[in-house]
Each structure stands twice: as C-alpha cells, then as structure tokens.
Amino acid sequence: VTAEAAALDAQDALAPLRKLFKLNPATSYLDGNSLGALPLGVIDAVQRTVSGEWGDDLIASWNTHNWIDLPVTVGEKIAPLIGAQAGQVLCVDSISINLFKLLSTGLALRPERRVILTLSGDFPTDAYMAQGLAQLLGPDRCELRRVSADRLHTALDTDVAVLMLTQVNYRSGECYDMAALTRAAHEAGAVVLWDLAHSAGVVPLALDALGVDMAVGCGYKYFNGGPGAPAFVYLNRRHHDVVQQPLSGWLGHSQAFEFSPDYLPAPGVRAFQAGTPPIISMVALNAALDVFAHTSVAAIRDKSLALTEHFRELLQERGLLERLECLTPEEPERRGSQISLRHDQAWGMSQALIEAGVIVDFRAPDILRFGFAPLYNSFADAVRAADTLADIVREERYADARYSKRPAVT
Amino acid sequence: VTAEAAALDAQDALAPLRKLFKLNPATSYLDGNSLGALPLGVIDAVQRTVSGEWGDDLIASWNTHNWIDLPVTVGEKIAPLIGAQAGQVLCVDSISINLFKLLSTGLALRPERRVILTLSGDFPTDAYMAQGLAQLLGPDRCELRRVSADRLHTALDTDVAVLMLTQVNYRSGECYDMAALTRAAHEAGAVVLWDLAHSAGVVPLALDALGVDMAVGCGYKYFNGGPGAPAFVYLNRRHHDVVQQPLSGWLGHSQAFEFSPDYLPAPGVRAFQAGTPPIISMVALNAALDVFAHTSVAAIRDKSLALTEHFRELLQERGLLERLECLTPEEPERRGSQISLRHDQAWGMSQALIEAGVIVDFRAPDILRFGFAPLYNSFADAVRAADTLADIVREERYADARYSKRPAVT
Numbered sequence: 001v002t003a004e005a006a007a008l009d010a011q012d013a014l015a016p017l018r019k020l021f022k023l024n025p026a027t028s029y030l031d032g033n034s035l036g037a038l039p040l041g042v043i044d045a046v047q048r049t050v051s052g053e054w055g056d057d058l059i060a061s062w063n064t065h066n067w068i069d070l071p072v073t074v075g076e077k078i079a080p081l082i083g084a085q086a087g088q089v090l091c092v093d094s095i096s097i098n099l100f101k102l103l104s105t106g107l108a109l110r111p112e113r114r115v116i117l118t119l120s121g122d123f124p125t126d127a128y129m130a131q132g133l134a135q136l137l138g139p140d141r142c143e144l145r146r147v148s149a150d151r152l153h154t155a156l157d158t159d160v161a162v163l164m165l166t167q168v169n170y171r172s173g174e175c176y177d178m179a180a181l182t183r184a185a186h187e188a189g190a191v192v193l194w195d196l197a198h199s200a201g202v203v204p205l206a207l208d209a210l211g212v213d214m215a216v217g218c219g220y221k222y223f224n225g226g227p228g229a230p231a232f233v234y235l236n237r238r239h240h241d242v243v244q245q246p247l248s249g250w251l252g253h254s255q256a257f258e259f260s261p262d263y264l265p266a267p268g269v270r271a272f273q274a275g276t277p278p279i280i281s282m283v284a285l286n287a288a289l290d291v292f293a294h295t296s297v298a299a300i301r302d303k304s305l306a307l308t309e310h311f312r313e314l315l316q317e318r319g320l321l322e323r324l325e326c327l328t329p330e331e332p333e334r335r336g337s338q339i340s341l342r343h344d345q346a347w348g349m350s351q352a353l354i355e356a357g358v359i360v361d362f363r364a365p366d367i368l369r370f371g372f373a374p375l376y377n378s379f380a381d382a383v384r385a386a387d388t389l390a391d392i393v394r395e396e397r398y399a400d401a402r403y404s405k406r407p408a409v410t
Numbered sequence: 411v412t413a414e415a416a417a418l419d420a421q422d423a424l425a426p427l428r429k430l431f432k433l434n435p436a437t438s439y440l441d442g443n444s445l446g447a448l449p450l451g452v453i454d455a456v457q458r459t460v461s462g463e464w465g466d467d468l469i470a471s472w473n474t475h476n477w478i479d480l481p482v483t484v485g486e487k488i489a490p491l492i493g494a495q496a497g498q499v500l501c502v503d504s505i506s507i508n509l510f511k512l513l514s515t516g517l518a519l520r521p522e523r524r525v526i527l528t529l530s531g532d533f534p535t536d537a538y539m540a541q542g543l544a545q546l547l548g549p550d551r552c553e554l555r556r557v558s559a560d561r562l563h564t565a566l567d568t569d570v571a572v573l574m575l576t577q578v579n580y581r582s583g584e585c586y587d588m589a590a591l592t593r594a595a596h597e598a599g600a601v602v603l604w605d606l607a608h609s610a611g612v613v614p615l616a617l618d619a620l621g622v623d624m625a626v627g628c629g630y631k632y633f634n635g636g637p638g639a640p641a642f643v644y645l646n647r648r649h650h651d652v653v654q655q656p657l658s659g660w661l662g663h664s665q666a667f668e669f670s671p672d673y674l675p676a677p678g679v680r681a682f683q684a685g686t687p688p689i690i691s692m693v694a695l696n697a698a699l700d701v702f703a704h705t706s707v708a709a710i711r712d713k714s715l716a717l718t719e720h721f722r723e724l725l726q727e728r729g730l731l732e733r734l735e736c737l738t739p740e741e742p743e744r745r746g747s748q749i750s751l752r753h754d755q756a757w758g759m760s761q762a763l764i765e766a767g768v769i770v771d772f773r774a775p776d777i778l779r780f781g782f783a784p785l786y787n788s789f790a791d792a793v794r795a796a797d798t799l800a801d802i803v804r805e806e807r808y809a810d811a812r813y814s815k816r817p818a819v820t
Contacts, residue, residue, distance in 0.1 A: 022465040
C-alpha cells in the first residue's frame with residue numbers, strides 16, 4: 001500500500017463500517033456493483049426468520065412478525081435513500097418484472113402516445129421488457145425506440161410516452177444528468193422512468209425534488225441485499241390515482257383477504273404487488289439496509305468519487321490508461337461508482353485479476369469493471385487493484401492458455 | 411388420543427418423516443396447505459448459502475455454487491413429483507406472474523381464439539391475472555369468462571383458447587378430475603392450464619401422461635419451501651417451439667451474458683425466466699424438496715386420504731357435521747388434502763382453535779380449513795382437532811368478544 005492510500009484510509013470516516021461486512025481479508029472485492037458483500041447483520045436476521053419465525057410460529061408469522069408488511073417496510077427504508085417521501089416506494093419482484101408494470105403505467109399516463117424511448121447500450125433487460133410489452137400490444141399501441149445519447153433530445157418528440165433511462169450505465173459507468181433529462185422529458189410531454197440499478201445506494205438521489213415520475217432499482221448491488229434480492233419501484237405520488245398495471249396479482253388487491261372475484265387495485269404503489277413475496281430473501285435485504293443508518297448517501301458518494309478518482313490516478317501513473325481505454329468519464333458528476341476499462345484481452349485480464357485476489361468482473365465482449373463500494377472498499381483496495389493489473393499487463397498473464405475459452409455465464 | 415388413532419399412527423410408514431421437520435410438540439399444525447412446516451435441512455442450507463457462499467465466495471458463487479442453474483435444478487427436482495419428464499419445469503417468480511406468462515403463451519398457441527375460460531370460485535389471483543391480461547389486450551384479443559362447474563362443458567366452445575383450472579379448490583378442498591377436464595379442453599380445441607397450488611406434492615400427478623399443456627404450482631404449501639418460496643411452471647415439450655411470453659427479462663435470453671441488444675428467447679421453459687431469481691428463498695425450496703426423496707407422492711396421497719377420512723369420521727361421531735357444513739366431497743378421488751367446514755362463526759372458531767393449539771385457517775367470509783400434510787401430520791392431530799372443535803362448539807367459545815372484529819389480513 002502506498003503512503004497516500006494509507007493516509008486516505010486513515011482519515012476515511014466510513015472505514016469503520018467495513019467491519020459490518022463479512023469480507024475475506026485476502027481479497028479486494030471490487031464487484032459490489034454486481035453483488036454487494038454480506039452485511040453480518042443479515043446472517044442473524046435470516047436465521048431468526050427461518051428457524052424462529054417460520055419454524056416456530058409458522059403461518060401466524062405473516063401477522064405476528066409482520067411478513068405481510070415487508071414490501072412496504074423495506075420500501076420505506078429505501079425511500080429516504082433515493083430522495084422519496086413516504087408512501088411511494090415498494091419492495092417487490094425483480095427489476096425486469098417491475099419495468100413491465102411501470103412501462104404499462106407510463107403508457108396509461110400518456111394514452112395519446114405510444115413510444116417508449118430509451119438509450120441503446122443500457123442494460124439489456126430494460127429494452128427486452130419494453131420489447132415484450134411492445135410485441136404484446138402491437139405497433140399501433142407501443143413501439144420501442146432506441147437511440148444513442150447524442151440523438152436523445154431530437155428523438156424526444158410528441159410520440160414519446162415514456163423516456164426510460166438508466167442513471168449509471170452498467171458498462172461505461174457513466175452517470176447521466178437526471179435533473180436535465182427529467183426536465184427534457186417533461187418539456188416534451190413524456191413521463192420519465194429511471195432505472196437506478198447502478199446508482200441507488202451510492203449516488204445521492206432526489207426523485208421527489210426532481211419530479212421524477214417512476215423508478216426501479218436493485219436490492220443486491222449497493223444495497224447489499226443478497227443474491228437476487230427483491231427490487232423496488234417508485235411511483236411519484238401525483239400519479240397514484242392512475243396506477244394501471246396488468247400484473248394484477250392478489251396481494252396488489254385493495255382487500256386481498258376478502259378474496260373477492262374482481263380485481264380492485266390497492267391505493268398507490270401497493271398495487272404493484274402481485275404474488276406472495278419471497279420472505280427470506282426480503283428479510284435479508286431488510287437487514288442489509290440497516291447499514292445505511294450509520295452514514296448518508298452523500299458521505300458514500302464523497303468516498304466513492306475519491307476512490308474512483310484515486311484509482312484513475314493510479315492507473316495513469318502506472319501507464320495503464322495508454323494500454324487500456326477508460327470508458328468512465330473523468331468529470332466527477334458524470335461518474336458512477338465504477339471504473340470501466342476496455343481491452344481486447346479484458347476476459348483474460350479479469351480472470352488473472354481474480355486469481356490474484358482482486359475480484360472484478362467482465363462484461364462481454366471486452367470490458368473490465370472495477371466497482372467501488374464505499375461501505376467496505378478502501379483506498380488500499382484501489383492500490384492493490386492497480387498494481388495487480390499493472391503486473392498482469394506487464395507480464396502478459398492475460399494471455400494464459402487457461403483463459404482462452406470464455407464460458408457462457410460470466 | 412383414541413386407540414384407533416394411536417394404532418393408525420403406529421402403522422403409518424410416513425410417521426418417521428415427521429422428525430425431518432421443526433414442529434412445536436404443543437400444537438397440531440393443520441395449515442400446511444397455506445404454509446408448509448420447516449424442514450430441518452433448510453436451516454443449514456440457508457445458513458451455508460448466506461454465510462458460506464454469498465459471504466465467502468461472493469459473485470463467484472453464481473458459477474461455483476451453481477446459483478445460476480437453480481431455476482432449472484429446482485424445476486427438475488419438482489418434475490418427477492408432478493409426472494413430468496426432464497426439461498419441462500422451471501422454478502421461477504410467483505404463481506401470479508407465471509400465470510401471466512402462460513396465459514400469454516396459451517393465447518399465442520390458439521391465435522384464432524380469444525377466450526380464457528375458468529371456474530368462478532378459484533383462488534382469486536388466477537382470475538385477477540387473466541383480467542390484467544384481458545384489459546391490456548382489449549376485448550378483441552382476450553376475454554375472461556367465468557362459469558360455475560356445472561356450466562363448464564357448455565362453455566367450452568370454439569372461442570376458448572385456454573381453459574384455466576385449479577385442481578384442488580382452495581376453499582372447498584374439492585379435487586377436480588384432471589384427466590377428464592384436460593380431455594374435454596382438447597376435444598374443444600383449447601389448451602389447458604392447471605394451477606397445482608393445492609395439489610402439487612400431495613396429489614399424484616401425471617402431466618405428461620395426460621397431455622396437459624401448461625401448469626403452475628406453489629413452492630410454499632406442500633413443498634414446504636418457506637414463506638413466499640418461488641413458484642414453478644410446466645410447459646409440455648410439444649409446445650416448446652412456440653413459447654411466447656411478454657415478460658422477456660434478461661435471464662430468459664438464450665445468451666444472457668452476451669448482453670445483446672435484442673431479446674432472443676432461451677429454448678423451452680428457460681424462456682420463462684425473467685429477472686434475477688431470489689437465491690436465498692430458492693435455496694430454501696431446493697433443500698425442502700429433499701424430504702421427498704424419502705417417500706413417494708403415491709404414499710403421501712394414501713396417508714392424506716386416510717387422514718382426511720379419519721377426521722371426517724371423527725367430526726361425524728362428535729355430531730359436528732350437523733352443526734357445520736362440510737364443503738369437501740366425501741368421495742376420495744374428489745378430495746384434496748384438506749377438510750373445509752362452513753359456519754357463520756367460522757372466524758371465531760378458527761381463533762379459538764388456534765388459541766387451543768390447533769393451527770387452522772379461515773377463508774372469508776365463513777370457511778374453516780383443516781389442512782393435512784402427510785409428511786408431518788398424524789392421526790393424533792386429527793383427533794385433537796376434532797375434539798377441540800367439539801369443545802369450542804359445545805361451549806360456544808367462538809362467540810368470545812375477543813373474536814368479534816376480524817382483521818384485514820387473515
């Protein structure tokens with residue numbers, strides 16, 4: 001570790017939070033943007049729910065342990081982390097499923113329009129779900145249009161019902177200007193749907209203040225809720241009268257336990273519930289969110305920018321930015337919490353890094369991602385990652401025959 | 411306990427399996443049709459996944475611990491329990507969400523037809539999801555029709571694309587004739603979608619042999635997968651070329667990790683995957699299913715019928731069938747694994763039973779359900795339930811003022 005990194009770690013106010021996580025001291029885990037590390041509090045919470053609640057109290061737990069309220073409880077815990085007042089966030093299903101609900105609602109909010117506009121190059125599930133909806137509704141009622149960022153403003157025409165954008169791009173780590181783009185959507189008469197998968201928990205958000213219409217986000221990245229943790233939806237209160245979503249399952253009914261024959265949506269975001277939620281996974285996320293009581297997203301963002309800035313400098317000093325293309329913007333406000341590098345041998349580099357204890361990930365066909373989770377990553381992690389990558393590049397270890405074949409699941 | 415029940419328990423080949431579950435010896439748990447009891451093996455499996463896999467191996471666990479395969483792994487474990495050959499069952503999402511996928515596929519299988527036909531009085535989420543789809547598609551493309559059982563054959567006309575039925579009714583416990591109704595649907599040119607929520611794991615099923623087109627089922631009732639455990643879908647192999655489902659999330663893509671811009675469905679049932687699955691909840695279900703390695707659904711069914719028959723006789727002997735209306739058919743082949751009784755004071759009775767340690771449930775407005783889970787219920791449980799109910803009725807304890815107000819969540 002360099003003296004500079006040691007000094008930065010010594011003065012890091014978030015450093016004590018690292019001990020709230022289970023981490024292998026032999027590795028530097030730089031993949032919290034894919035799967036957040038395990039908060040130690042989750043272990044007990046899950047154990048208690050499985051053995052104590054389910055095991056001992058069985059069906060009564062839906063009431064006595066408030067399982068039935070968990071989608072709201074967890075949603076309300078997330079709300080202040082994304083700049084939302086109470087009553088607008090629900091923890092439910094996956095991002096994919098929730099996009100379908102929100103896109104349907106968005107089309108219902110702009111019945112005279114039929115286009116879903118999005119950026120090409122966002123995480124594919126967003127476009128796939130819009131394709132599924134468009135195919136189901138047919139071209140007279142829904143069309144997905146994808147454009148590059150430079151064509152976005154031109155494409156925001158009077159056909160656009162919903163502008164669907166991801167705040168931080170999963171490949172480049174670029175952070176888009178939510179205020180400006182939300183304003184542009186509204187000026188064009190569209191509603192805006194933000195995917196916060198790579199920003200919730202690490203970028204300060206002000207959904208209410210910006211008048212954002214709708215958002216989805218992820219429980220298992222910077223919220224550390226565990227593999228496949230349930231996702232969340234946000235719907236601005238001003239649209240609560242017009243929730244229209246076709247995945248109208250029984251728990252989204254206004255009186256689910258009356259078992260009435262016709263669907264009558266619960267008020268507001270509660271109508272986004274569908275089936276019975278996976279309680280054990282939801283309890284894990286609920287416990288994981290308690291870590292945020294020790295700090296603020298603003299403090300997390302400060303450290304995030306310091307970490308990625310420091311890492312970028314280290315790459316520069318080691319001559320790596322001449323060998324690999326940095327896709328992540330240099331300006332702090334345009335940067336998420338990762339540094340993405342492009343190289344033809346990115347797959348081999350990712351594998352050599354992992355073998356050396358620097359856990360990163362790879363995105364096909366040629367991107368190496370270094371994700372920084374300020375709740376548990378240190379400046380020493382950044383030094384180790386840069387030094388290890390420098391070694392691998394210098395020694396051409398990425399070209400090892402073991403890395404010649406890339407598996408289908410990366 | 412009566413001598414007869416003691417003798418039945420003594421000769422019960424499934425009795426030793428009770429020790430595989432965490433059960434409170436002070437209660438008789440007769441609500442496994444709502445939430446199955448906790449198999450002890452689940453405790454370790456969940457702990458290992460949370461602390462050992464997620465905690466220690468983090469993102470690598472998707473491959474090294476085969477998380478990515480879990481939807482298929484669990485699906486294949488369920489397959490033999492429902493009479494399905496390999497490659498046709500997937501564990502994914504909730505029943506509600508899965509119904510939307512299958513109903514869409516069903517309409518695509520019969521493009522010249524537009525009616526979803528179902529029975530009134532089935533669990534409401536089935537009709538709600540069909541309503542959501544019908545409303546989204548509009549009356550030219552989809553209409554939900556609900557009829558009573560006696561009108562079903564007449565209503566099976568040439569407009570019907572999908573006949574959606576639940577094998578065992580959640581209120582009455584009536585078990586419908588899957589062979590005859592599947593044949594009737596096919597003779598009318600429709601495809602059939604069976605909801606197995608109250609039959610999978612407790613009624614022998616032969617989906618392949620009967621040529622059933624599609625099915626959904628529940629992970630948290632007789633499969634004991636834990637609260638809100640993921641559900642499953644079955645799609646008969648002969649339809650695998652025409653899977654068309656609009657919830658086209660990234661994990662249902664044929665090459666998810668290529669992150670290609672356009673959705674291309676994975677082959678067969680894998681296309682029913684959408685978002686990232688809740689791994690911790692899925693691991694619990696995976697471990698719970700291991701209990702079935704010790705027995706067969708046929709043996710479970712034999713004991714189920716013996717339990718419900720015995721309970722019915724006990725009710726009869728105690729004069730209770732004159733005081734409460736038994737909704738569950740007497741003929742064994744028409745009976746699921748529960749006995750449902752109707753009474754104006756059913757709510758008070760359910761609460762008095764629970765206070766006396768007999769855990770049953772109530773379904774609005776007036777139904778008392780006694781669910782029998784042969785993996786852990788005994789004939790002694792049946793005696794205790796009948797005796798306790800007899801006491802409550804004789805002493806009119808159901809009329810206690812504490813039970814006068816029924817909460818919204820029951």
